Amino acid sequence: MSFPRFVLSALALASLCAAAQAAELVGYASMPADTFAKGPTAGQFVSSANGRTLPLVDKQAVQGFSAVLPGPVAGTYRVMPDNGFGNKANSPDAMLRTYTLQPNFRSWDGAALVGEGNVVPVNEKTGAVVAAFTDETFTALKDPDGLIGFTKVADREFYPYSGSGPGAANIPVPQKVRDGGYLTGSDLDIESMRRDKNGYFWFGDEFGPFLVKTNKNGKVLRAAIPMAGVQSPDNPFLNGAQPTLNGSNGFEGMAINAAGDHLYTLLEGSVVGDTPKTLRINEFSVDDEAYTGRQWHYKLDDAGTNIGDMTAVNAHQFIVLERNGTQDPRFKRVFLIDLNVVDADGNVQKTEIADLMNLADPHDLNQDSSQTFTFPWVTIEDVLVLDASTLLIINDNNYPGSSKTAGVPDITEFLQVKLDQKLALKDKTPLN
Template identity: 45%
Template sequence: MNVNKAVSSTHHSKLRVSVAGLTAIFSVVSTFYALGLYVPAIAVELVGRAVLPANTFAPGPTSGQLISATNEVSVPFVEKLPVQGFSAVLPGPKPGTFLVLSDNGYGAKANSPDYPLRFYAVEPDFASGRVFPVNVKSGGRLSQFSRQSFISLSDRRNKTDFPIVAEQNIYPGSISPSQPQGIPVAATIKSRRLLTGADFDLEAFRRVSDGTYWFGDEFGPYLLHTSANGQLLEPPIPLPNFLKLGDRPFIQSPDNPAFANLPTDQERVTAANLPRSGGFEGMALNTSGTKLYALLEKPVVSDPQRDRLLINEFDLATKRYSGKVFGYRLEDPSHAIGDFTAINDSEFIVIERDNRQGDPNNPNFSDPAQFKRLYKVDLRQQDEAGFVKKDLLVDLLNISDPQGLGGNGTVNGRFTFPFVTIEDVLPIDANTLLVINDNNYPFSAGRTPGKPDDSEFILIKLDQPLNLAASRS
């Protein structure tokens, strides 16, 4: 509002803007900022959307034997794996293609021993709105997901320093009244020493200049290093407790193998200093290709700052943590992060989200999503408490869709991305971001109540360009 113009259009004697009045206004706005209730307008636009149907499968051993049917999906999946749960994305073998990482399978260590860990190569066709499998080496389009479209992770060199599923005869936790002898481990998992969702929960990955991959895991949390074809190259690397939060030398979740012999789950939770599903959810590679920045999903249990997530710097030349730790401040302690991606050597993008799902415009959702956002952070700028500078980039629940690309996700020209977990962001160019949801197949139903979520690939045009450097990841 132009105050001078407003004054000139009214009687000066009837309109007075006092210093006290302006002070009161600024006080209210400052309070809104402090409480996280003020969200500046951001003019971002949906410029592409492609969908991979929820019920998409690839060849593999029978899986889903330790989960229950839900959202009209029957289990188990006989001799196949759902292509789902994308928790990280990288550029693919040729322009327009991408590598997408499936996480541990079905969301927990106990229910995913029959899910081999792997990543897929895909091509979202934004003209047709479809997502196609491609050859993981060449990028050539395939008619269906096949063994050419993915790379499986394995421990053929015996690098893990704890027992893995492939070394066992029956799946852990598979003995039940209906299966008194347990469920035998699939022959392919045993013979190829495939890593599974009961061994690691992979939520992030980066490709480095020598063609090898680094993965961020939640169970340890660990960093994993594999060859280009997915073979583990060295033992999992644990996270030291650099800030001395509590008395444990390492940051460890209840699913860490160190606690595997404790008799009850409650004892494992008590022994750990990180909540379950609180490990490495995001892991960025700086654009110089020299450092990894591993970001925890939840605060350390003994950290008095309950809105703080730790970012730990890892030096690729020495394959050691540098000891540098940065703080990321959550907008609310109940939130979690979904991904951590480099813009340049010092600026990064973070996905921050609440634990709700469903379009706020859809009355069929009783507890819809309220907070799904992308932030830009700068590691060069920290406050006195060590928190990095943070600026809002995108509100994923309020995206302009003037072209009508959003299908059933758009209401009155506004597109929402209301999924409980959104775990993939990648800059395509300085003005465009690719964002993908983790559909938690078959459990999440954030788009249509009672229906398993598809995997949606969206392109978002930003209102201001990023200072984007060429990335090696």
């Protein structure tokens, strides 16, 4: 049977749309932009934006999530904000912390919508719901023994000040920050976090880029670990040398294997001299606290400009979030990569498994009167495998500067995304 050309085009388009919407939104929750925790005054060096007046007196913004791990009990999560307000100069009063919370996902139970669709703080040790983000809900990163290897904000009497923009010179660093050796967003731009087999935490930073090791209480255990031949413009040891990596292009993604003894760091940008739009993946030994020398390359999509996160599926497969900037059309995709399959140019195999700008939402879980869900945020930086079919994905809302709706700071959204094909979580194939 033959069809008119326009009918074939319509059928092809319908087929493409169905394929693109193979991934489905099955759980949704959101956290207001204006979510805060007790702490030192933050935002003294940031311009007010989107109707929000800074500084935040005697409080810290709970925002900018760039990594996620399971929490103390099922359904709770430990999330890690990045350096605070976006760069080294404007974030010396943003405390580096991890928070623990519970999304109450709105979902479809087969007959009706259930769940509040909100996010609540929980005790970081027990997982019990609490009323607010207080000390019991977060861990602060700290270096009381001065092991980090460079001068940090807590070592100073006054906050560092560039002499331009908001803020002022001679604002004293709070005594509590100095006494505790607390780390701030001018010390590190942490973008990734993993827990190793010994229960220690490893944080991937963009200023060095560095790897930073802490105990379960956030205390730094050794000097920050650099990567040979790779330095950003914010590296404290640059000493006038030319950087080999653009700013904010450090360890945006970092995975750990199931054994908990090897980390896999993924740079956000290309190193000088590498093929443009290719990003290095490096293997790091937890036991030796050193890079093994094994390296792969991840090639960005033609429409992609940055990666947002990476997490392990098994010994050789990993999930990577990839995006572009704010330009339209917005490109926000999830890829499955395989380090055991490399092309002639040395790039790992990648396969798209979800388009975050075109998720099926047949039950309208976010209640926007649409059966298609879009995730258009500037930065999408958190992914966690929940089971063989489901991912948890969270955006970084860049409070208060990012705004999808003019004059309104972006919220933080938590998604449960069901894939159309199961991940091979039980694949025992070793890494070549």
